[in-house]
Amino acid sequence: MNVLGLYNYWVVMVLMMLGFYIVISQGNLIKKIIGLSIFQASVFILYISMAKVAGGTAPILDESISTYSNPLPHVLILTAIVVGVATTALGLALVVRIRESYGTIEEDEIQAQDEEA
Amino acid sequence: MTAVAVVLMRDLFAVVMLTGIYSLLSASFFVVFDAVDVAFTEAAVGAGISTLLMLSTLTLTGRYAKESTQKPWLALAIVTVTGALLIYGTLDMPTIGSASAPIHQHVAPRYLNDSMQEIAVPNVVTSVLASYRGYDTLGESFVIFTAGIGVLALLMVLQRRRASDVDAHGPMHQHLILRIVAKILIPLILLFALYVQFHGDYGPGGGFQAGVIFAAAIILYSMLFGLSAARQTISQPLIFALSAVGVLLYGGVGVACMLLGGNYLDYDALAEDPVAGQHLGILLVELGVGITVASVMIIIFFTFNGRSLSERGRRR
16 A cells, blocks of 8 residues: 555656657757656656545635645646746757758767867 | 657647647546636637747648657657556555645645635636735746747748738638637627636636636737738737736736835735725736736737748748
């Protein structure tokens, strides 16, 4: 029971490692950014799953309810999602510029061009 | 899950679509875990805006990824070892849903028990976001603002030539049904964004979500009627100004609190009655956040698409 109750962390770790794997193994810069956002989403899930209280409900106060989930992680992740998309946009903008000056977004081809120069 | 398919596929278009699905799935997961505000944001951002952004990048960079040449075994080994260590680390963590976990012991009970007297806003997420942790949110809106400026600096096209000769109508101009449905939907989406903005005190919602939904409506408009039409409707200098106005409004509320004798972002000072002051402060701050988020998202989308239009013009 005790060990099974930890499954949320395991899902998070699997997702996190998938994202990590994409970031380090793929040469395509867009896929790297997608990998980063999967990694990021796994952190969101980690926070949100920790905020859950068994039998609790969404933290919108009402007199008939006595148990709520923890609102603090919700706040942190809520803002993190929007900040995340803004920074992803910045990363994608960098990719677009790289593509314009190198003509490719594959990491190894960029490196080859750099060595020639 | 869908994430596995993302690793395997090389067709980036399909990968982007899958990440959209992945976001939607995590949004429903957040609902199950009581985080309705977060789910709201994730659904609007992950399944909407970021998918669109990825797609507009793909139009600029090409659709297919190259077959990876290097052997993935080293990466796989590193990932497996790290993952195993992390899972070993979770064995000491509190089980899911346990009310005695350390995370629930410190500030959260105070937020849940006292925020009704101190702030009188039923949605605790809103009161924590805008009032108790106002500094964090201020910082985050600055980050968003900065990211918007960064995208502009990287991708801004000087508009010497009108974009209209390249693309007079939107790419989907020929779809009559889409256009008419969108015409009906866009005002409703805008209205819904305003509802989310001002109803954030009582239900899930607030500046972040409203900003994103508002931006989504504008983006839908620009997809269907063309970027130049959208740019005529909402002039760019206006959005640039608005993105700054939002952050300044937030900061200005803080300064106003100081002038009225409180601490920075201490809304109690804004009115005679502390609770009314809190309400006013939260309203203004959320408005600032909403304006910044909406205009930054619109800026990002417009610059990405303006870039692809000018690319297409150059190739002709």
